[in-house]
Amino acid sequence: MRRVGLIVGVIAIGLAIAGYVFFNGERRPPVRYRTMPVERGAIVSLVTATGTINPITTIQVGSQVSGMIESLHADFNSKVKAKQVVARIDPFPYQARRDQAMASLANARAALDKARIDLAQRRREFDRAKSLLGQQFISQNEVDMALTASEGAVAQLKVTEAAVKQAEAMLQAAELDLKYTVIRSPVDGVVISRQVEVGQRISASFSIPTLFLIAEDVTNMQVDTNVSEADIGGIAEGKEASFTVDAYPGEQFYGRVRQVRNAPINIQNVVTYDVVVEFQNPDFRLKPGMTANVSIVVAKKEQILKVPNSALRFSPPRVVREEVIAVRAAGGATGPASRQRTLWKQSVNDELDPVPVEMGISDGSYAEIISAAINEGDQVIIGIESLRGDRKGGELPPGFGSGQRRDRGM
Helix, strand or coil: CHHHHHHHHHHHHHHHHHHHHHHHCCCCCCEEEEEEECEEEEEEEEEEEEEEEEECCEEEEECCCCEEEEEECCCCCCEECCCCEEEEECCHHHHHHHHHHHHHHHHHHHHHHHHHHHHHHHHHHHHHHHHHHHCCCCCHHHHHHHHHHHHHHHHHHHHHHHHHHHHHHHHHHHHHHHHCCEEECCCCEEEEEECCCCCCEECCCCCCCEEEEEECCCCEEEEEEEEECCCHHHCCCCCEEEEEECCCCCCCEEEEEEEEEEEEEEECCEEEEEEEEEEECCCCCCCCCCEEEEEEEEEEEEEEEEEEHHHHHCECCHHHHHHHHHHHHCCCCCCCHHHEEEEEEECCCCCEEEEEEEEEEECCCEEEEECCCCCCCCEEEEEEEEECCCCCCCCCCCCCCCCCECCCCC
């Protein structure tokens, strides 16, 4: 009986220890995951960039002559027509040069008349000398001298004719300079900038000074954006675009890509390309120089399966992640390696099931997925919500080490 009592006592002590360990020992609390359903809908893939609003055509109106600004006939924001006078330069110096050129031309023409008269006289003398030579009244030497004088008169006539042409050209240049003292607008448009004042002297000796900056058509403008080389591949002419400006917060403006310029822009080893977005500006609300935040539509798909990007970024425990390697090695995913991803679903017994998928386009929040193992309405894991039975939140269970990232979703 004593041996039986000893055995019963040992068993009771063992059961007590086992119960204590079971109820008070370390246990791995189960994990509660946050999930979202697989949806079917549209995804619009965008490329964002920052640009500057500019007129499509900007004309720099300058002066080809130097002088003092006598008067201005246009100012900032003035609407001008083609051939309209916008400024005048003091014309008196150029009028004096024109009068001097006219006098020089008159002098050259008078010299031409005198040369013609002199030529006629020399020809008559030569004819008379030939006649007297036949009658042997003069020598051959005198005839030769008359011939030389006649030929000299012909040459002098040509010299005076050239002088007349030169004087005419000088007069035309003087009249042209006088004409250039009146500055006219070359196109219909709006004056964006005026860079001179009345009384200011401008010099056109080395370069043409700019007086006005005129936008030809402010109802049709463009945004010059800098798109990085990584995003330029999906952008082409005709793509839809939208943009916002700080002047009108919350309001969207729309346009289309008119040109993708091939000239690279390299700033501190960062290569970008100028993408020109054209838009209509009928009421001129958008001003030149405004900063625009542009979104260009690269791709758009309707009625496709999509999941939150956080589901694609979810990383399981290390133990489960090792199983994924075996799944991929068995050919569970198709398509380019850069497009392969793994979604995670939670089975009925709270186990994680990997689902290899191929990723399509993305809008930053949702991504297109391609897989026969995923259907609309399936719940995919996007992150860890909490640990069950842990009132204070506790620590992650073993296996959720360096490879686990707690994703809060988008």
